Structure formats: C-alpha cells, structure tokens
Amino acid sequence: MTDPVQDPVRFIDERTAGAALLRRGLRYLFPDHWSFLLGEVALYSFIVLIGTGIYLALFFDPSTAKTVYHGPYTPLDGQTMSAAFKSVVDISFAYKAGLLIRQTHHWAADVFVASMVIHLTRVFFTGAFRKPRELTWIIGLLMLFTAFLEGYLGYSLVDDLLSGMGLAIGYGVGLSIPVIGGPMTLSLFGAPFPGKPELWSRMYIAHVLLIPILLAVLITIHLALVMARHHTQFRQSRRHTERRIVGVPLFPGQTPRSLALVFFVAAVLFLLGGLVQINPIWQWGPFEPWLGTNGAQPDWYLGWLIGALRLMPSFDLTIGHFTLVPNPFWGGALFPLVVLGLLAAFPWIERRLTGDRTTHNLLDRPRDAPNRTAFGVAFLTWVFLIFAFGAADRIFVLLGLSYNTQLYIFRIGIWVVPLALFFGVRRVCRELQTSDRIEEVREQAEHEAEEDRGAVAGAPAQPAG
Amino acid sequence: MLIRVDTTKLKLPEGRASWAPEGILAYSKICTHAGCAVALYRKPTFPVLEPQDALVCPCHYSTFDPFTGGTVTYGPAGRPLPQLPLEIDADGNLRAAGNFSQRVGPSWWNVRSRPTND
Ligand code: FES
Numbered sequence: 001m002t003d004p005v006q007d008p009v010r011f012i013d014e015r016t017a018g019a020a021l022l023r024r025g026l027r028y029l030f031p032d033h034w035s036f037l038l039g040e041v042a043l044y045s046f047i048v049l050i051g052t053g054i055y056l057a058l059f060f061d062p063s064t065a066k067t068v069y070h071g072p073y074t075p076l077d078g079q080t081m082s083a084a085f086k087s088v089v090d091i092s093f094a095y096k097a098g099l100l101i102r103q104t105h106h107w108a109a110d111v112f113v114a115s116m117v118i119h120l121t122r123v124f125f126t127g128a129f130r131k132p133r134e135l136t137w138i139i140g141l142l143m144l145f146t147a148f149l150e151g152y153l154g155y156s157l158v159d160d161l162l163s164g165m166g167l168a169i170g171y172g173v174g175l176s177i178p179v180i181g182g183p184m185t186l187s188l189f190g191a192p193f194p195g196k197p198e199l200w201s202r203m204y205i206a207h208v209l210l211i212p213i214l215l216a217v218l219i220t221i222h223l224a225l226v227m228a229r230h231h232t233q234f235r236q237s238r239r240h241t242e243r244r245i246v247g248v249p250l251f252p253g254q255t256p257r258s259l260a261l262v263f264f265v266a267a268v269l270f271l272l273g274g275l276v277q278i279n280p281i282w283q284w285g286p287f288e289p290w291l292g293t294n295g296a297q298p299d300w301y302l303g304w305l306i307g308a309l310r311l312m313p314s315f316d317l318t319i320g321h322f323t324l325v326p327n328p329f330w331g332g333a334l335f336p337l338v339v340l341g342l343l344a345a346f347p348w349i350e351r352r353l354t355g356d357r358t359t360h361n362l363l364d365r366p367r368d369a370p371n372r373t374a375f376g377v378a379f380l381t382w383v384f385l386i387f388a389f390g391a392a393d394r395i396f397v398l399l400g401l402s403y404n405t406q407l408y409i410f411r412i413g414i415w416v417v418p419l420a421l422f423f424g425v426r427r428v429c430r431e432l433q434t435s436d437r438i439e440e441v442r443e444q445a446e447h448e449a450e451e452d453r454g455a456v457a458g459a460p461a462q463p464a465g
Numbered sequence: 466m467l468i469r470v471d472t473t474k475l476k477l478p479e480g481r482a483s484w485a486p487e488g489i490l491a492y493s494k495i496c497t498h499a500g501c502a503v504a505l506y507r508k509p510t511f512p513v514l515e516p517q518d519a520l521v522c523p524c525h526y527s528t529f530d531p532f533t534g535g536t537v538t539y540g541p542a543g544r545p546l547p548q549l550p551l552e553i554d555a556d557g558n559l560r561a562a563g564n565f566s567q568r569v570g571p572s573w574w575n576v577r578s579r580p581t582n583d
Contacts (some may be wrong), residue, residue, distance in 0.1 A: 165501055169524055172499025172571035182573035192570060193500055290466075290494055292504035294523045309499065309541065310525040316543030316572050326572030327543045328499040393526070403526065404539075 104273025164287025
C-alpha cells in the first residue's frame with residue numbers, strides 16, 4: 001500500500017534527515033508580547049519590497065539616454081527626459097497596476113525603515129542588546145544603515161528633480177570626505193556631477209541586486225542569532241526567569257499570528273499604495289543639473305541628514321590652500337557615523353559604566369535602568385530635533401516662524417532640550433522605581449497580615465511554594 | 466548663470482572691475498556647499514526693510530551676494546560662488562574673458578588651488 005502523504009514525506013526525510021531539525025524549529029518558543037512583532041513588520045515589508053521591486057524591474061530602464069516623452073500624461077508631452085525618468089512615468093500611467101505597485105514599493109520602503117527604527121528603540125529601552133545579544137544588535141544596526149542607502153539609491157534612480165537634487169548633495173557629501181573624498185567620489189560617478197551614464201548602471205545593480213542580497217544575508221544572520229540565543233522575554237510572571245522560557249511555540253501558536261501579520265502588513269501597504277499618493281514624480285518633472293527648487297523634501301529617513309547639513313555653521317577647515325574638512329562632511333557623513341558608532345558601541349559602553357558582565361535573558365522595563373533610559377531619550381531627541389530642522393522651511397510656510405529664528409532656536413535647542421530631558425527622565429524612572437518598591441513592601445505586609453490572621457484562627461499554614 | 470544688475474550697486478572685489486560689462490554678471494550655478502543648483506533669486510518685495518537681491522540655494526539655503534562677487538552672506542557654504550569674467554567683443558557678443566575666479570563645485574581637498582586653464 002502506498003500512502004500519498006507519508007510516502008513523499010518519508011522520502012524527503014530519509015534523504016535530508018530534516019525531521020529532527022524541523023521538530024526543533026516548530027517547537028521554538030516565541031515570547032508572548034506584541035512588541036516582539038515590530039521586527040516582523042520590518043521583515044514583511046521587506047518581502048513586499050522584493051515582490052513589488054521585481055515587478056518594477058520588468059519595466060524600469062536604468063538609462064540616462066535622452067528621449068522625448070509622448071504618452072498619456074499630456075502635461076509632459078514633448079518634454080525631453082532621460083529614458084529612466086520616462087520609464088517611471090510610463091510605469092505610473094501606461095502599465096497595468098504600475099502606479100499601485102510603484103507607490104506600494106515606496107510606502108513599503110518608508111514602513112520598512114520606520115518599523116526597524118521602532119524595533120530598535122524597543123530593543124534599546126528594554127536592554128535586549130545586552131550579553132549575549134550584542135552581535136544581533138550590531139547586525140540590526142548595519143541593516144538599518146544599509147536600508148538608508150538602499151532607499152536613497154531607489155529614489156535617485158528615478159531621475160526626477162527630487163532625485164537629481166538628492167544625488168547632487170550625495171556627490172557633495174562624498175567629495176567632502178577629508179583627503180580621499182574627491183578621487184573616491186569621482187571614480188564612483190565617473191566624472192564631475194552629474195557623472196557618466198555608467199553611474200546609472202552602477203546604482204541600478206546596487207539597488208536591485210547587491211544591496212538586496214546584502215540585506216537578505218544580514219536578515220538571515222540576524223534571525224539565526226536570535227534563534228541561537230533565543231528571544232528575550234519580559235518578566236510577565238514569576239514563571240518567566242533568566243533560565244526558563246515561557247512562550248508560544250512556532251507551531252501551532254505563533255504561526256497563525258505571523259501569517260495574520262504578513263497579510264495585514266501587505267494589505268496596509270497595498271492600501272497605502274492604492275489610496276495615498278506618494279512621490280508624484282510627474283509633478284517634479286525630469287532633472288537637469290541646473291535645476292533646483294524650494295520645498296524638495298526627501299523620504300523621511302534621510303531628513304536627519306538634511307537637518308544636520310542645514311544646521312551646521314558655515315566653515316571649511318583648511319590648511320594652507322588645502323581643504324581638510326569641507327563643511328558637508330560634518331552633517332552629511334560624520335553625524336550619521338557618530339550615531340551609528342555610538343549605538344553600535346552602546347552595549348560595551350554600558351558594560352563599562354555599570355560593570356555588569358552577566359548574561360541577560362530577562363528584559364528591563366525602561367524604569368529599571370534609569371541612566372540608560374535617560375540617555376536613550378536624550379539621544380533620540382537630539383537626532384529627532386536635527387531631523388525636525390530639516391523641515392524648517394516647511395515649518396516656516398506652515399507657521400510663519402522665520403527660518404533664521406528657527407536656525408538659532410534649534411542650534412541651542414538640540415543641546416539644551418536633550419540635556420534637560422536626560423535629568424528629567426532619570427528622575428521619573430527613579431521615582432517609579434521607588435513607588436514600585438513601596439508597592440512591593442505593602443503587598444508583602446498585607447500578605448503577612450493575612451497569614452497571621454490565618455494562624456490565629458488555627459488554620460494550618462500553607463507550605464510555601 | 467547670467468544676471469544683470471544696476472552698475473551703481475556693484476562692489477566687486479579688486480581686479481574684477483571689468484568683469485561685468487553693463488552690469489552683466491556670470492556666476493557658477495553649482496553651490497559651493499554640496500553642489501545643488503543655486504536656482505533661487507531672492508528679490509526684495511519691500512526693498513526698504515528687506516535685504517537686497519541674493520542668489521539662494523534651495524537645498525540648505527546658502528545665500529550669495531551677486532554685487533560683491535558671490536560672497537556668502539548666509540548658510541553653510543564655505544566659499545564664494547566662482548565668478549566668470551565677461552567682456553563684450555567688437556561685434557557686441559558676450560564672451561568669457563577668462564576662467565572662473567575659483568574652482569567650481571562643492572569643496573574637496575584641492576578645491577582652493579588655482580583653477581587650471583584646461
Ligand atoms: S548645496 Fe547649496 S546650500 Fe547645500
């Protein structure tokens with residue numbers, strides 16, 4: 001007798017010896033708390049990005065060759081533009097579902113980065129990065145910064161006005177890297193901005209192949225490390241300890257949750273892509289190196305760099321007639337590197353300051369580590385204020401507060417506000433800890449009082465445990 | 466870029482007196498900060514109270530003064546806009562009378578050396 005289910009399964013197992021591994025995998029325990037789903041949202045956005053990206057790659061033409069547009073979007077009719085820009089206008093107006101897929105791709109990128117950032121803050125404020133998970137933390141940071149680059153390349157490839165302005169600044173920041181910036185950036189662009197046509201094939205292969213593969217590899221390592229050292233967990237009950245994992249197994253517990261989340265994330269992204277306009281490139285029009293405009297804002301995850309470039313006081317550091325540090329370096333290159341470096345080194349910084357070298361599987365609540373929480377809030381606020389200044393010209397249009405006034409408010413504010421928050425937040429954390437302790441003592445006392453009453457009434461005392 | 470201004474307002478640096486025939490000035494349009502196009506021209510709507518005309522870069526609002534040879538009056542740029550000397554030839558055509566005053570484009574290691582004539 002042959003069995004249509006068992007036989008093929010046995011066939012595969014006998015040749016792969018996979019059953020044991022699968023059983024282990026299916027029994028993997030997931031912590032039962034919503035905040036562990038943030039990373040999953042990022043993963044599923046990445047899947048949507050790959051799917052929509054493949055569709056876009058069918059129609060996108062990474063070429064700067066000039067053509068004249070004749071197509072359904074009449075306001076651009078007769079305009080000279082690059083083949084790249086034309087193909088994106090065509091994706092938006094001429095191909096089936098093109099606009100939907102393009103906008104979903106764009107939204108998915110924004111959500112991808114956003115969910116990573118929120119996931120990062122969760123990991124930071126709960127101390128999940130501590131031993132033995134420092135490598136997972138660093139891989140995650142690398143993923144985030146790779147995603148910035150990937151997003152930047154994505155919107156640069158379109159060759160509309162916004163991407164041209166972004167590329168010009170990228171070129172300027174590249175040049176500003178001390179000593180080596182000039183030759184390095186020139187070899188990348190092939191010629192002074194706007195560079196040679198090869199730039200487009202370089203950006204394209206990086207955007208659709210090299211960086212996605214890098215991201216996929218990083219994601220795999222990240223998840224493998226999570227599995228190897230297991231998830232952390234909150235101290236939700238007395239049963240959650242450093243040594244005992246409480247959670248739901250991958251199957252059947254977690255699987256329906258994750259599946260639901262995949263579909264939910266995809267549904268929301270497609271709804272956004274279908275209903276909420278994003279980056280209407282036909283309104284920007286094609287880029288030419290002599291064009292620029294007010295109010296060109298990049299995607300949100302690059303706003304902090306614009307803000308830093310704008311906030312930096314004007315000076316180039318020179319030696320004789322050599323320019324050691326051109327101004328854009330501070331805001332465009334050093335600032336993100338400092339943020340990355342500080343976050344990457346944080347597990348070691350904290351260990352040095354607290355002397356805590358033990359293994360941690362239980363998470364802190366933010367109040368449990370007042371110094372870390374206070375530093376985190378101050379640091380995030382610092383980055384956020386710099387980010388906010390990137391929109392100062394929009395704030396001016398909205399509120400009428402002059403750009404110059406804002407410049408000076410922000411130049412002081414980015415230092416004063418985080419500092420004040422540091423002490424404020426630390427104080428709040430300590431107060432919360434104190435009130436926790438009072439609560440504990442009170443409960444203890446009530447418990448004892450209860451037992452005393454029991455003893456007086458002659459009831460046999462319950463054995464502890 | 467080419468602009469024409471009132472010659473009485475011109476205060477060009479020394480040696481550039483002849484660079485702006487009939488008040489016509491030529492500047493590099495590449496911002497000396499990070500290389501965007503200096504695409505905005507700020508014209509005061511109420512000249513008595515407002516600062517005078519300026520060339521403005523929309524990326525990080527570096528602002529350059531066209532009357533004084535492209536000097537930076539605001540924003541993060543560290544070098545003036547390079548100016549191109551102009552002349553009007555015998556046939557009445559506008560011509561470049563030489564190379565830019567400085568190297569054009571955003572700053573890098575060697576940007577402050579003299580421009581070559583290639
Ligand atoms: S590129 Fe012009 S101000 Fe930065």
